[in-house]
Amino acid sequence: MKKFIGIGLVMSTSLLVLSGCYSSTPSKIKDETILIEKDKAKKLDVELNLGVGEMTVTKGAKEWVEGNAQFNIKKLAPKVSYELHGQTGEVTIEHKGSTKFGISNIKNEWNIELNDDIPMNLSVETGASMANLDLQGLNLEKLDIETGVGELSVNLGGDWKKSFETNIETGVGQTTVILPSKVGVKLTTEKGIGSSNVEGFISKGKGIYVNDAYENADIVLEVISEMGVGEVTFKLDK
Numbered sequence: 001m002k003k004f005i006g007i008g009l010v011m012s013t014s015l016l017v018l019s020g021c022y023s024s025t026p027s028k029i030k031d032e033t034i035l036i037e038k039d040k041a042k043k044l045d046v047e048l049n050l051g052v053g054e055m056t057v058t059k060g061a062k063e064w065v066e067g068n069a070q071f072n073i074k075k076l077a078p079k080v081s082y083e084l085h086g087q088t089g090e091v092t093i094e095h096k097g098s099t100k101f102g103i104s105n106i107k108n109e110w111n112i113e114l115n116d117d118i119p120m121n122l123s124v125e126t127g128a129s130m131a132n133l134d135l136q137g138l139n140l141e142k143l144d145i146e147t148g149v150g151e152l153s154v155n156l157g158g159d160w161k162k163s164f165e166t167n168i169e170t171g172v173g174q175t176t177v178i179l180p181s182k183v184g185v186k187l188t189t190e191k192g193i194g195s196s197n198v199e200g201f202i203s204k205g206k207g208i209y210v211n212d213a214y215e216n217a218d219i220v221l222e223v224i225s226e227m228g229v230g231e232v233t234f235k236l237d238k
Helices: 002-019
Strands: 030-036 043-059 065-071 078-085 088-095 108-114 120-134 140-146 149-155 164-169 172-179 184-190 195-199 202-205 208-210 220-226 229-236
Touching: 030 078, 030 088, 065 078, 172 220, 184 195, 184 229, 220 229
Parallel strands: 043 088, 043 108, 043 120, 120 140, 120 149, 140 164, 149 172, 164 220, 172 229, 184 220, 195 229
Antiparallel strands: 030 065, 065 108, 078 088, 184 208, 202 208
């Protein structure tokens, strides 16, 4: 029940945002660099919180985090913070201000590259947005994704070197998740009032699915999905 109350709040807030009940005047498009330099950290905890706009996340950064943001409203400028606690670097990237304004003429795009050498816990939270998360090749230890309203694409295909857990909580919209065929996958789905498509997996009953590699796999991705309103598709890489 709490899940559906949460979805209702997200939908209501997003409708206010989309309808422009809060106003802010767009200005000239600004381009801002996103950068967190390497230090002595042995592990990263990364939080990416995008209230409104578009976000692309990939591997490839030589530093801990590299990228850029383009926006035409000052409050949408990314706030980048980093603290080193022991051997763990804590990264947070979020909006500097509120995102409660009309978005009919907003431009807000984040393009973020993450370092693929260092072990990482990654948390992604989106509001009214489109997110493309191509996470192949990252050194993930845990992945948490929570979406509001919009579209989400997550690519976890490829040959992973170690097991990890992924939690995906979807709101309203369309979500596509690509999972690996070369390592084991166990998918547990909790269906909401939307629809789900699970392609290429073996059903084990009660919302549990595995791929062909699962039974004899030394490395397993355990994916737990809680679905809200909309459509979610799970499929294997080729």
